[in-house]
Amino acid sequence: MRLSRYFMPTLREAPSDAQVVSHQLMLRAGMIRQEAAGIYAWLPLGLRVLKKIEQIVREEMDRAGAIEVLMPTLQLADLWRESGRYEDYGDEMLRITDRHKRDLLYGPTAEEVITEIFRAYVKSYKDLPKNFYNIQWKFRDERRPRFGVMRGREFLMKDAYSFDVDEAAARRSYNRMFIAYLNTYARLGLNVVPMKADPGPIGGDLSHEFIILADTGESQVFCHKDLIEMGAPGDVDWDGDLQPLVEQRTNLYAATEEMHDEAAFAAVPEDKRLSARGIEVGHIFYFGEKYSKPMKAEVAGPDGQNRPIHGGSYGVGVSRLTGAIIEASHDEAGIIWPDAVAPFGVAVINLRPGDAAVDEVAETAYQALIAAGKDPLLDDSDQRPGAKFAAIDLVGIPWQLVVGPKGVADGTVEIKRRATGEKQTLPLEQALKVITA
RNA sequence: CGGAGUGUGGCUCAGUCUGGUAGAGCACCGCGUUCGGGACGCGGGGGUCGCAGGUUCGAAUCCUGCCACUCCGACCA
Structure with a gap:
């Protein structure tokens, strides 16, 4: 992409509405535009990041055996009356009436819809287990939206729903999601800690x-340090016994403020105790027959008798992750994207557009990086060097390849790693090798 | 939903107390000098001062009502 033909409206100053750093940086980097409280338009740069996160989430869901569907944003109130949640949900549910005076709602989640789909087709225990997921916009009319996309009213969520014949099978489905989540966050470049959550009425x-650690996190969390260094399991035998992997992580102490047990935490060796700030980026739970019973999602067992399925649901806040990654990865100059989600892999900064020799080197570098699949952004704009460096630092592109008249005169370019600030002056071919390594 | 606050060009803000021709910086347009970490000079364009009433010769400024947004608290991917 050539910057001169792109749309990346960066701001020198953060709008005063934005208080948290990720919100400020997303606005300054031209990633999002607020349209109303908790409702955002995604500008080109923000959309690129959002799509990359979405794709990683998708790939890890697929790998764990979940099956993608796409459910509507607008749902029928009648379905929610069946589950009993239409009245329970309260003012957080955005209720809509169509021209036929039919009650609709903008889905805050999709247990009812997926259960309706499931029960229409699946009748036998032989077809289980099944796990369906969708990545779709949700709306929850929060009393107080804040923190930019981390606590919006409209947000993109990956929600998965498992269907099993009994609780033991449901636990296996749960474990698959547990591992898949660890793998997902690891690919996103995040340190994540699974923490026991309030299981609710079940x-x-x-x-x-799943909590990522970030100094600016909204809640206080407590955990055993080993959890952070443990890393993700990666690809596993998804049909095998995942219980040991899950227990390895759930046996160590980890809790958010609400679930915190001071006595249990005190039992953790002192040098292993970690008290930090965190941001919730995923939540998984088993809810048994909560929806299958009232909504009659039943399958026949080996004995020919129908029984309600055991369900679980598994959410990842995809749009929230965009902000959460920034909270976990930024400095005074701006965003530092992990390579996996960066909007562009490399910024080729032409310091002197119009200078034939500089243009030629910049173009060569740009084409080589396209060929190498590095998705480069060529800054061919007519701005001063300082402004270019500042803007590219701000938007957080992992590599910078700087082509200027000085370097071109002695056959070199400069490359800079955004995360470390480390710079090297090298001939172009070597510079490309470092970046594409 | 309780409490607090803010609405003035795209962004940051001054002006409001004490009514009298709407300002600055950044951004934008033109020209010139510049050009390796957010340049400088000269010239220029852009604002129903959140909205609606009211008071007044005159309202960004005073009064009333409404709306939007932000922050703190209780709840959430």
């Missing part, structure tokens, strides 16, 4: 929140 131990 009870049991099958509810976890």
Whole structure:
């Protein structure tokens, strides 16, 4: 992409509405535009990041055996009356009436819809387990939206729903999602800690929140340090027994403020105790027959008798992750994108557009990076060097390849790694090798 | 939903107390000098001062009502 033909409206100053750093940086980098409280338009740069996160989430869901569907944003109130949640949900649900005076709602989640789909087709235990997911916009009319896209009213969520014949099978589905989540966050370049969450009315131990650690996180969290260094399991035998992998992580102490147990935390060796700020970026739970019973999602068992399925649901805040990654990865100059989600892989900065020799080197570098699949952004704009450096630092592109008259005169370019600030002056071919390595 | 605050060009803000021809910086347009970490000079364009009433000879400024947005608290991917 050539910057001169792109749309990347950066701001020198943060709009005063934005208080948290990720919100300020997203606005300054021209990623989003606020349209109303908690509702954002995604500008080209922000959309690129959002799509990359979405794709990683998708790939990890697929790998864990979940099946993608796309459910509508608008749902029928009648379905929610079946589950009993239409009245329960309260003012957070955005209710709409169509021209036929039919009650609709903008879905805050999709248990009802997926259960309706499931029960229409699946009748036998032989067809289980099944896990359907969708990546779709949700709307929750929060009393107080804030923190930019981290707490919006409209947000992009990946929600998965598992269907199993009994609780033991449901636990296996839960474990698959547990591992898939760890893998997903690891690919996004995040340190994530699974923490015991409030299981709600169902009870049991099958509810976890996934928290990333960031100094500016909204809640206080407590955990055993080993959890952070443990890393993600990666590809596993998804049909095998995942319980040991899950237990390895759930046996160590980890809790958010609400679930915190001071006595249990005190039992953790002192040098392993970590108290930090965190941001919730995922939540998984098992809810048993909560929806299958009232909505009659039943399958026949081996004995020929119908029984309600055991369900679980698994959410990742995709749009929230955009902000959360920034909270976890930025400096005074701006955003530092992990390579996996960066809007562009490399910025080729032409310091002197119009200078034939400089243009030629910049163009050569640009074409080579396209060929190498590095998705480069060529800054061919007519701005002063300082402004270019500042803007590219701000938007957080992982590599910078700087082509200027001085370097061109002695056959070199400069490359800079955004995360470390480390710079090297090299001949172009070597510079390209470093970047594409 | 309780409490607090803010609405003035795209962005940051001054002006409001004490009514009297709407300002600055950044951004934008033109010309020139510049050009390796957000340049400088000269010239220029752009604002129903959130909206609606009211008071007044005269309202960004005073009064009333409404709306929007932000922050703190209780709840959430």
